[in-house]
Amino acid sequence: MADSAPHNPIIDLADACVKCGLCLPYCPTYALDGVETESPRGRIALSRHVADGSLAPDADLRAHLDHCLGCMACQRVCPVPVHYGELLTAYRAALPPARPRPRRLLRLLTRPGLLRFGVGAARATGARRWLSPLARLLPQGSVLRAAISLLPAFPEPSRASPTPIKAPSTTHGRVALFGGCIQGALERDAQDAAARLLFAAGYEVVRIDGLCCGALGAHTGDAADAAGKKQRVSAAFAAGKVDALLTATPGCLGTLREDLPGAQVQDAMAFLDLHGDGLQFRPLARKALLHLPCTQVNVARADGAVRRLLARIPGLELDTLPTQGMCCGAAGSHMLEFPERAAALRDRLLGHLPDPAPDLLLTANIGCRLHLGVGLHERGAPMRIQHPLVLLAQQLAP
Numbered sequence: 001m002a003d004s005a006p007h008n009p010i011i012d013l014a015d016a017c018v019k020c021g022l023c024l025p026y027c028p029t030y031a032l033d034g035v036e037t038e039s040p041r042g043r044i045a046l047s048r049h050v051a052d053g054s055l056a057p058d059a060d061l062r063a064h065l066d067h068c069l070g071c072m073a074c075q076r077v078c079p080v081p082v083h084y085g086e087l088l089t090a091y092r093a094a095l096p097p098a099r100p101r102p103r104r105l106l107r108l109l110t111r112p113g114l115l116r117f118g119v120g121a122a123r124a125t126g127a128r129r130w131l132s133p134l135a136r137l138l139p140q141g142s143v144l145r146a147a148i149s150l151l152p153a154f155p156e157p158s159r160a161s162p163t164p165i166k167a168p169s170t171t172h173g174r175v176a177l178f179g180g181c182i183q184g185a186l187e188r189d190a191q192d193a194a195a196r197l198l199f200a201a202g203y204e205v206v207r208i209d210g211l212c213c214g215a216l217g218a219h220t221g222d223a224a225d226a227a228g229k230k231q232r233v234s235a236a237f238a239a240g241k242v243d244a245l246l247t248a249t250p251g252c253l254g255t256l257r258e259d260l261p262g263a264q265v266q267d268a269m270a271f272l273d274l275h276g277d278g279l280q281f282r283p284l285a286r287k288a289l290l291h292l293p294c295t296q297v298n299v300a301r302a303d304g305a306v307r308r309l310l311a312r313i314p315g316l317e318l319d320t321l322p323t324q325g326m327c328c329g330a331a332g333s334h335m336l337e338f339p340e341r342a343a344a345l346r347d348r349l350l351g352h353l354p355d356p357a358p359d360l361l362l363t364a365n366i367g368c369r370l371h372l373g374v375g376l377h378e379r380g381a382p383m384r385i386q387h388p389l390v391l392l393a394q395q396l397a398p
């Protein structure tokens with residue numbers, strides 16, 4: 001990394017930045033710390049200088065790069081545009097983190113079968129009750145303490161039986177639904193809801209379950225792990241013989257698009273917004289608060305689609321948490337690696353809770369759901385948290 005290399009991809013990617021600073025007000029870590037080194041422009045400059053050998057990658061410098069949430073708000077607003085996502089993957093692969101990453105835990109999280117077994121065992125033994133107090137004995141900021149603190153926010157499996165829906169008279173196509181690792185294991189009801197809505201909209205649905213897209217590996221510099229996962233996703237997609245790959249987990253979307261170049265890969269809600277004209281919803285007289293995960297706004301660019309779909313439920317009043325310069329702090333493995341920073345980011349966001357707050361929070365990302373669930377509980381403001389697709393499927397007219 002220290003040798004001057006004219007075609008080093010990091011240098012090429014970083015040199016696209018014209019240093020205008022337009023991205024700064026959109027960066028959550030810049031909003032949190034207020035320093036250039038915690039901004040997109042600062043990180044681009046740091047990685048550029050390390051790549052050309054003019055700066056030594058000491059631990060302080062690497063910590064600024066490690067703090068990046070990968071939220072892609074900077075890439076979304078950059079007028080050039082700078083391909084910040086590619087740059088992030090490249091510098092994470094080239095530079096070791098300032099603090100060793102919890103690789104074993106991260107690899108465990110991306111194995112849905114194992115994760116489902118672990119969560120089932122924790123439920124059956126009541127481990128959530130006794131593990132949480134024990135976790136408080138672990139040092140502040142430890143990965144294990146952060147992981148255990150999420151246990152009380154794990155969603156309970158749904159027991160509601162869905163209202164029957166009529167089979168559509170015509171089929172418009174065949175799509176694959178990608179379950180993902182953590183959501184596939186913990187939020188089965190969101191996958192089922194997506195499948196019901198797609199079926200009602202006239203699509204044959206093939207489920208791709210038990211696989212991880214590789215985002216956690218790619219964003220934590222584990223290129224070998226990410227490459228293996230990409231291979232498995234590509235094989236499953238090819239075997240499905242489908243028109244499009246859809247995901248109910250916006251956090252997977254960017255990596256799935258990289259995994260399957262040339263394929264139509266979309267957020268399930270963006271797809272339903274475009275192709276679900278025939279869907280009818282039953283009225284619901286209640287208020288809900290919508291949280292839009294960074295990846296749904298900046299990568300899927302589906303924020304408008306989510307709002308339009310939910311607006312089709314008659315009587316539903318929706319308030320939305322702010323997004324500019326905001327991130328709940330979950331950000332893949334960030335909430336485990338930097339629990340104190342993640343909590344500070346979450347506090348900034350939850351400072352915008354309406355008063356009184358509705359008792360229902362909608363969010364599409366399982367990481368955001370867990371992390372926000374802990375924050376709401378700590379504030380004494382527990383709310384029911386649901387994936388927006390679950391609410392839409394519940395209100396689907398028979």
Ligand code: SF4
Pocket residue numbers: 016017018019020021022023024040041044074077078079080081082
């Ligand atoms: S990343 Fe884009 S928006 Fe940000 S400073 Fe560079 S050129 Fe400007």
Ligand code: SF4
Pocket residue numbers: 026027028029030038039040043067068069070071072073074075084
């Ligand atoms: S990806 Fe997000 S946290 Fe990272 S530099 Fe860009 S805006 Fe900031």
